[in-house]
Amino acid sequence: MRSPESPVLNIDGLIKDVGPLASLDGKMLRVVSGLSMFAERGQITALLGANGAGKTTTLECAQGLQKRTGGRIELLGDDPDTAGANLRSRVGVMLQDGGLPPSARPIPLLRHIAGMYQNPLPLEELVERLGIDTFSRTGIRRLSGGQKQRLSLAAALIGNPEVLFLDEPSAGLDPQSRQIVFELIAELRDAGMGIILTTHLMDDAQRLADYVYIIDAGRNVAQGTVAELLSHGHEDMAGITERTLLFDAPAGLDIAAAIGNELTITESRAGSYAVVGTLTPEHLAKLTAWWAEKGIMPASLRLEARSLEDVFLDISGRDIR
């Protein structure tokens, strides 16, 4: 397991109870149960979990927006529950519901926020980069979801923070905006910012994150780089992970005769085959040698690795939350 080198955030055994709740006969509800994680400078750390897993609660405790029930949190070396304004000025936060004043206009709002910081980022550059200039005259109340999201990101970034929290950063973004936002986030990471994001989208985690914590019901259930997680529980002695081989060839072939019975072989439609399991180079060699011997040339051939989504569903179960 990795240990922190230059952490911007270190959470150890976080516990958060909410309530008392009438639905629980006046009892408290534990929504985070001993969660631990850390995030490094110059890295994107993702908290990945299903709806209700406890991601937002964890980040809000880390930012001092909610008081924790137990455990230890250090944000840039300080306890967020007791730290003063100096810590807040070093931290950027983009919340899920934005929290932007509805009657303000984008540019004056950003100028106002920039004025509160000592070394703000250049306003014009950020505005242009995030395409805010295209709706700069519209009141915040009338902005679309994706426009609000880009403005929220600009508001979180304008103070040039050392650590940036992003709650579901791609929510509501169209593909173009998502691309622009992802490129910007990756650049900021490369410039040394510590970025912590929550997402329930495997694709976001897979594209962006240097390190992923999978959480479920307020607990850590798995962690690692995307590559490490993709080999989760499916590593055999040769380090080969589970894969799927898909090909189209003449119908009714006895594929097991070529590669044996240890893999799952299906012919879902006539001539459309899937071989699933711990495929080795030897399996591929046997199959192609068999094709050569029989004079079979497949019409298509594709080898796929497991996706992070498969890993996530394996780990956190397939029931809806």
Ligand SMILES: Nc1ncnc2c1ncn2[C@@H]1O[C@H](COP(=O)(O)OP(=O)(O)OP(=O)(O)O)[C@@H](O)[C@H]1O
């Ligand atoms: N004040 C509260 N009262 C009752 N339940 C709460 C309260 N705060 C959080 N919860 C519950 O705690 C759980 C964790 O919520 P949280 O918002 O942290 O989840 P999340 O992982 O961010 O989910 P999502 O992906 O849906 O945003 C949820 O089941 C939520 O309903």
